[in-house]
Amino acid sequence: MRILLVEDDLSLGEGIRTALKRGAFAVDWVQDGAAAVLAVEHETFELVVLDLGLPRLDGIEVIRRVRARANPVPILVLSAREKAADRALGLDVGADDYLGKPFDTGELLARVRALVRRTSGRVRPLLEAGPLRLDPATLDASWKGRALDLTRREFALLRLLMEQHGRPMSRDSIQKHLYGWDEDVASNAVDVHVHQLRRKISADIVRTVRGIGYAFSEPVDTGT
Numbered sequence: 001m002r003i004l005l006v007e008d009d010l011s012l013g014e015g016i017r018t019a020l021k022r023g024a025f026a027v028d029w030v031q032d033g034a035a036a037v038l039a040v041e042h043e044t045f046e047l048v049v050l051d052l053g054l055p056r057l058d059g060i061e062v063i064r065r066v067r068a069r070a071n072p073v074p075i076l077v078l079s080a081r082e083k084a085a086d087r088a089l090g091l092d093v094g095a096d097d098y099l100g101k102p103f104d105t106g107e108l109l110a111r112v113r114a115l116v117r118r119t120s121g122r123v124r125p126l127l128e129a130g131p132l133r134l135d136p137a138t139l140d141a142s143w144k145g146r147a148l149d150l151t152r153r154e155f156a157l158l159r160l161l162m163e164q165h166g167r168p169m170s171r172d173s174i175q176k177h178l179y180g181w182d183e184d185v186a187s188n189a190v191d192v193h194v195h196q197l198r199r200k201i202s203a204d205i206v207r208t209v210r211g212i213g214y215a216f217s218e219p220v221d222t223g224t
Helices: 010-022 033-042 059-068 084-092 105-119 152-163 171-178 189-200
Strands: 002-006 026-030 047-051 075-079 097-100 127-129 132-135 140-143 206-209 213-216
Touching: 002 010, 002 033, 002 171, 010 026, 010 105, 026 033, 033 047, 033 059, 047 059, 047 105, 059 075, 059 084, 075 084, 075 105, 084 097, 097 105, 127 152, 132 152, 152 171, 152 189, 152 213, 171 189, 171 213, 189 206, 189 213
Parallel strands: 002 026, 002 047, 047 075, 075 097
Antiparallel strands: 127 132, 132 140, 206 213
16 A cells, blocks of 8 residues: 655654554655645555645645645645644645644554545455455454465555455556555566465465456355
């Protein structure tokens, strides 16, 4: 799942990016409001984590411009502005949630997961399909009651495909969801991750859709 982080404080931004990556999110980081608007116009993100006190373009104006283009991307505001009026303004112009600074990274991740879950139309925090179970909060996964040893990227890919409810995704689209701008990506990276999921779970857990890419295949618990 791909997140745009907009934060001009280098130390705080690095800490947030590290926390989000540990939560199996791909993160693209910009440090001013104008760059944020440009990024949202040209890329697809599951969520924007946005500071308000930004150079070049204030966070409130970023929200206004994003919503003026009818872009529904969820926006989580991070701000040291603690007054109720500031919170109300951020929410009224189109933010989906507001977290005051300083904050606990655990709460930040919980709010991120809640917004992503709400956007995908899920009510339950767990992802379950037959004997397969994923917990995005802990990054735990199990198959027929057995814990799965998945890498962060394998977990992210499986979560992404499960949330598509069997709809196929192209390799390029999958790659954009799994990797940020600053990451080197091998041309066969997605294929390697798919191969590993099939090896660790089931050969038919991810099906190849000829001419398109890959899709999640609903597993059947045969009891074996």
